[in-house]
Amino acid sequence: MKAVGITRTGGPEVLGLLDLPEPSTVGSDADGLVIEVAAAAVNPVDLATRSGLIPTALPAVLGWDLAGTVVHAPQGSGFGTGDRVMAMTAQLGTGVGSMAEFVRFDAAHVARVPDALSLTAAAALPLAGVTAVQALRRTPARSGRRVLLVGAQGSVGAQLALRLLDEPDTRTDLLVRPGDGEVWRELRAARPGGGAVLTDTVRVEGKAYDIVVDTAGAPDLIEAVCPGGVFLSLTPFSAPDPARRPDVEFTLVGVQLNGDDLAEVADRAARDVGLRPRTTVLPFADAAEAHRRLEAGGFRGKFVLVP
Ligand SMILES: NC(=O)c1ccc[n+]([C@@H]2O[C@H](COP(=O)([O-])OP(=O)(O)OC[C@H]3O[C@@H](n4cnc5c(N)ncnc54)[C@H](OP(=O)(O)O)[C@@H]3O)[C@@H](O)[C@H]2O)c1
Numbered sequence: 481m482k483a484v485g486i487t488r489t490g491g492p493e494v495l496g497l498l499d500l501p502e503p504s505t506v507g508s509d510a511d512g513l514v515i516e517v518a519a520a521a522v523n524p525v526d527l528a529t530r531s532g533l534i535p536t537a538l539p540a541v542l543g544w545d546l547a548g549t550v551v552h553a554p555q556g557s558g559f560g561t562g563d564r565v566m567a568m569t570a571q572l573g574t575g576v577g578s579m580a581e582f583v584r585f586d587a588a589h590v591a592r593v594p595d596a597l598s599l600t601a602a603a604a605l606p607l608a609g610v611t612a613v614q615a616l617r618r619t620p621a622r623s624g625r626r627v628l629l630v631g632a633q634g635s636v637g638a639q640l641a642l643r644l645l646d647e648p649d650t651r652t653d654l655l656v657r658p659g660d661g662e663v664w665r666e667l668r669a670a671r672p673g674g675g676a677v678l679t680d681t682v683r684v685e686g687k688a689y690d691i692v693v694d695t696a697g698a699p700d701l702i703e704a705v706c707p708g709g710v711f712l713s714l715t716p717f718s719a720p721d722p723a724r725r726p727d728v729e730f731t732l733v734g735v736q737l738n739g740d741d742l743a744e745v746a747d748r749a750a751r752d753v754g755l756r757p758r759t760t761v762l763p764f765a766d767a768a769e770a771h772r773r774l775e776a777g778g779f780r781g782k783f784v785l786v787p
Pocket residue numbers: 523524525607608611631633634635636637657695696697698713714715716733734735777778779781
C-alpha cells in the first residue's frame with residue numbers, strides 16, 4: 481500500500497510515497513480495527529516531525545487525523561465492516577501515521593462519522609477538535625470570566641473560539657491576524673459570549689483576563705493575565721517562561737487520544753456547520769505542496785490528503 485512518509489528529515493522535498501505492507505489482521509493483530517483511509521489531514525505536528533524539530537524513528541509514516549471505512553472489525557469492537565469512521569493517532573508515540581491507504585487502530589480511539597459530515601470534512605477535525613475540547617476543560621470555571629483567545633483563525637483556535645463564544649457566562653475576546661478580523665466579527669456577532677475582536681497585540685489590555693489561551697505562540701501575552709489567572713499554552717516551542725509571572729498559573733496542554741472526546745467533536749460539527757474547517761483536497765503524492773503552503777503562512781482551513 482501507499483503511505484506518505486519520510487526516510488530522512490528536512491524540507492518538504494523529503495516527503496515521498498512509501499510502499500508498505502497492509503496492516504495484518506491475524507494473531508494478536510486481529511484485535512485491531514482496520515480502516516481504509518479516505519482522507520488524512522495535515523497538521524503543524526506533521527511539519528515539525530518532517531523537519532526534525534520533533535524527533536521520530538525513521539522511516540516514518542506521517543499524519544494524526546483520518547476518516548475512512550472499516551474493512552476489518554473484531555467481534556465486540558462496537559464497529560462493523562463498512563462503517564464510516566474517523567480517528568486520531570498519536571503518531572509520535574505509536575509510530576502509526578494516518579497517511580496510508582490502510583491503518584489499524586484500537587477501536588477505543590475511533591468514532592463514527594455522523595451522516596451530516598463527509599469523510600473529507602471528518603478527516604479535518606480530530607486533532608484540532610479533540611485538542612480544543614481538552615483545552616477548554618483545563619480552563620477554570622469562574623462566574624463572568626474574561627477570556628482572551630490568541631489565534632482564533634487557526635484550526636485549534638477556531639474550534640476553541642466557536643465553543644467559547646457559545647458560553648453565555650464567559651466574555652471571550654479574540655486576537656486574530658489583521659486579515660481575519662472581519663470574518664470573526666461576523667461570527668462573534670451571531671453568538672452569545674462574544675467580546676472584542678482584536679487584530680493587534682498593542683490593543684490587548686494588560687493584566688485584564690482570567691484566562692489567556694494561546695494557540696499561536698505569543699508568550700508575551702502572559703502579561704494580559706490578571707493576578708491569580710491562568711495562561712494556557714498549546715505551543716510548547718513558544719511558551720513563556722512561567723517565572724516571568726509567578727502570580728499566574730501556567731498550563732501546557734498536551735492532547736490525549738480519547739474516543740469519547742472525538743465523538744463529541746464529530747457530533748458537534750454535525751450540528752454546527754461553523755465548526756467544519758474549510759478543506760483543500762490534494763492527492764497523497766502532493767503532500768510536499770501542502771507542507772510548503774503551510775510553512776509559507778497565511779493558509780486558512782485544512783489540507784486534506786487523499787490516497
Ligand atoms: N499541545 C497540543 O497537544 C497541541 C495539539 C494540536 C496543536 N498544537 C499546536 O497548536 C498550534 C496551532 O495548531 P493549529 O492546528 O491550529 O495550526 P494552524 O491551523 O496552522 O493555526 C495556527 C495559526 O497561528 C497563527 N500564527 C502563527 N504565528 C503567529 C503569531 N506570531 N501571531 C499570531 N498568529 C500566529 C497562524 O497564522 P498565519 O498563518 O497567518 O501565520 C495560524 O492561523 C500549533 O503550534 C500546533 O503544533 C498543540
